[in-house]
Amino acid sequence: MKKFKIITLILLSMPWMGYAQWAEKNVMTNASLTSVDFINNDLGFVTGYNEIFKTENGGDNWILSHKASDFVIYEDIFAINKEVVIAVGKDLLTNLSIITKTENGGVDWSEINIDNFSFLKSLFFINANVGYCSGSNGAILKTLDSGDTWQSINSGTGLNLESIYFVNEMVGIAVGGTIGSALILKTKDGGETWQEMDSPSDENLQSVFFSSPEIAYVVGWKGEILKTEDCGDNWVRQNSVAMTGNLRVIFTDENTGYIVGGSMNESLIQKTTNGGDLWEDISPQFSQGLICVDFPSLNVGYAVGSKGIVAKTTTAGIMTSTNNLHVQDEIKLFPNPFHGILHVASDINIYIDCIKIYDTNGHIIKEIKPNATKTSIDLSNLASNVYYVETHASGKTQIKKIIKK
Secondary structure, three states: OOOOOOOHHHHHOOOOOOEEEOOOOOOOOOOOOEEEEEOOOOOOEEEOOEEEEEEEOOOOEEEEEEEEOOOOEEEEEEEOOOOOHHHHHEEEOOOEEEEEEOOOOOOOOOOOOOOOOEEEEEEEOOOOOOOOEEEEEHOOEEOOOOOOOEEEEOOOOOEEEEEEEEOOOOOEEEEEEOOOEEEEEEEEOOOOOOOEEOOOOOOOOEEEEEOOOOEEEEEEHHHHEEEEEOOOOEEEEEEOOOOOOOEEEEEEOOOOOOEEEOOOOOEEEEEEOOOOOOOOOOOOOOOOOOOOOOOOOOEEEEEEEEEHHEEEEOOOEEEHHHOOOOOOOOOEEEOOOOOOOOOEEOOOOOOOOEEEEOOOOOOOEEOOOEEOEEEOOOOOOOEEEEEEEEEEEEEEEEEEEEEEE
């Protein structure tokens, strides 16, 4: 992700700009939360270190649902339904993989016996019965009975597999690698055999997500973003977002997606609304890095990370206006996205006094005073990116985001 110095920190110093809508929820733990999964907008689970927490009211209150021994580290959690939830990771005392399951919504938890020594990192269920897990040393496990029993599958690699996702019962992708080496595996037979796919990246890959049956995204170290439009047979690089930390990606529809990450002291969230062609910074002002993200609906999302942070949005993370901003949708900007010429016109035939165009760092890159009801601005020299247009007309100020293709 292009690290804009977090746009919210810079732009909030300007009285006319907005702020990203993320609220911090208290989970009463200092452990880093590594995974979050919500059944609906209100009911969800998070896990970190050896603890699993549950909320039934959208994160306003959390209960400690399960605490394992001090040697257990949970890495991922998956809620199959309201009652059946599974968490995976590693028991450092026994050196065995750990799989913990509840069948009554988190009231009771039990460990599933499994003869495996890998650190399990990622969990995905196709339906209530069939699920997969991936982890260190090329581990891939499969269950056919809602996680009661698991069988090991030969992945053909000894490298770490950080994330696994199935688009249907037969086709799945697992990604990972190591420093300086990316790995993408694909199966077409329900995980029985795996084929290594060509990758345009040499960065360790951390997360994979399908936005449609054919389109998927992968993110990795240094903000690496890969995209496929043929169900993983071919991959291309997208514009890097230069993002630090353990990155996760999720899409809520074919065009709208989010990437979370950051350092131990910096939360970073980027969003795309055009299938990854452009990403904008919607980071909250929290001093904890983010590790995982989940959107149970289009607008409601949760991001978790270091020091027990849970960040919640109910507005799809969009920018909203500050109290002293008089926003009137009276000035039209078109086309948007645009290529070279941006047209600005008054919708109610009032004179436009001033137009200012800002980059994502809040710097004014162009200013004109048309004193007219409409004007056209040549912005063909600008790089493809997100910009903000501030207009002044009839004593009112309006801010809109534009995208240069």
